[in-house]
Amino acid sequence: MGAKGFVEGGVASIVAGCSTHPLDLIKVRMQLQGEALPVHAPHAPHAPAFAYSGGASIHAPLHAPTKVVKSGPVSVGVKIFQTEGVGALFSGISATVLRQTLYSTTRMGLYEIFREKWTDRNTGEFSLARKISAGLLAGGIGAAVGNPADVAMVRMQADGRLPMHERRNYKGVGDAIKSMVKSEGVTSLWRGSSLTVNRAMIVTASQLASYDQIKETIIKNGLMSDGLGTHVSASFAAGFVASVASNPVDVIKTRVMNMKVTEGVEPPYKGAIDCAVKTVRAEGPMALYKGFIPTISRQGPFTVVLFVTLEQVRKLLKDF
Template sequence: MSFKGFVEGGIAAVVAGCATHPLDLIKVRMQLQGEAHSKSLSEGQSKKSHVKMAVQGGVLGVGLQIVQKEGALALFSGVSASALRHAMYSTTRLGLYEVLKQQWADEDGKLPISKKILAGMIAGAIGAAVGNPADVAMVRMQADGRLPFHQRRNYSSVADALFQMVSTEGFSSLWRGSFPTIQRAMVVTAAQLASYDQIKESLLASEVMRDGFATHFAASFLAGLVASIVSNPIDVVKTRIQNMMVVPGLPPPYVGSLDCALKTIQSEGPLALYKGFVPNVTRQGPFTITLFITLEQIRCLLRNF
């Protein structure tokens, strides 16, 4: 098995993840909007006023609020965890996807879209399982600034976050939300990688475009859009489960993905599962474009190695 694909994918993913981190942070904050008010809603507050309290503005509005309240550097809260996450998660999924493609390709090197999707799902699931600890740390560090000061976790780094989670919540907390994380990774990886390959191959086969920057840009843009649409509901559930505070002796806010989804819909409506969609697609687009363009350039540089 060649490790070249793992190295290429890991470098490209870390670059893309760090470059688009502020957009990912805004997405997480928007996905958590309204959650803090669910208690007051259950105690008799009207749904109309609840929704009004939850709505805090669009992408720019949330971004400006973060800068005004927490400072410009707050947009990069959890960036160390993001880098570690992609070094573990994306390195695994991108490298394994290439391995599976090579193993399953026919004599002409071609692979049907169904096998590309399956390869993406397998690679995404394994990558998510490997990277879940860093993913939990990243979500918590990104969400910390929205909490009242006395409730903040105040992790100083991803290493501090992982250490505190293990020491206060147990080793299993590192894999909190792993099921929705794996679900999301399977969907995102299959949508992102399979659609990029398929769109790129179609553009080149039809001779509409030649292999180069423009083709890579078009294919990655469309792949990012597809990935955002299919993954957003799972992403909302994943974010809320990973960010939930579990008080010893009390039942957790959510007991699983389905419970979280149902409670979210019940208290905030079905469209709550698409909270953060605009920043998600705004982030997923640049991330996917940066990822694949960087990956293509790294492949060119390492072609002879």
């Protein structure tokens, strides 16, 4: 398999990532709804901090209870379109391309290598336990490689919800990475990396292992042949499994990556656990499933496009 698995997985991942990017952006915006962060007015350094949520300032002190108006995916999408323009739905797409190139190419390629190494030579069986183990390892390594692009993507997608004077206004993924290194240090590129790795391990194990398992079950039981119908059915089911398993980690990851760190000012979160505790305490346990509808709305099509494209690319490259 070698490099071939990386090429196949990379092409399929970039196609899937770009085609579902607006849904991912809406998911990120929804995950940040209700998050109370300090807003520093540029011309009033001594003014009290105010809570900020979902794209509008709420005129109440940061620590006072605030009523957050929660919007659904359609209204969030419409609001982005109305206030920021259609181009805003593709904010951070350069980071998506880089992320898929680094993260997904690595995880997909490694998974195929593990499949080749761990398939029983006598029976040809690649057991579910080995599929899950392969997914966990491949996802973790891929996430560590792609974390800088992931941080840049989250920030670029979230930028439009901030007041004009608070926006980072990155020109592209390269500018985002350069600016982060300059203002926050090189370690900022791996902010939330433990969360990214944990999420990627969960997503890759649930997504790739469940796709393979469901596809094999459908074919083995004679429900459908190894064709488009089987690929779509197995991939959509895999997308649902991955969404349910990963959403809580994804919410925390988004918030930790998006937090603004200023020298001399205590950051909003000390880490992943602190973010999780503060989120649940302030917004309730179901806050960990914020953005679930756009998550499944994106994860479903993403997984379908990913695996259908992957199967077609495999056919094209089968002789190489």
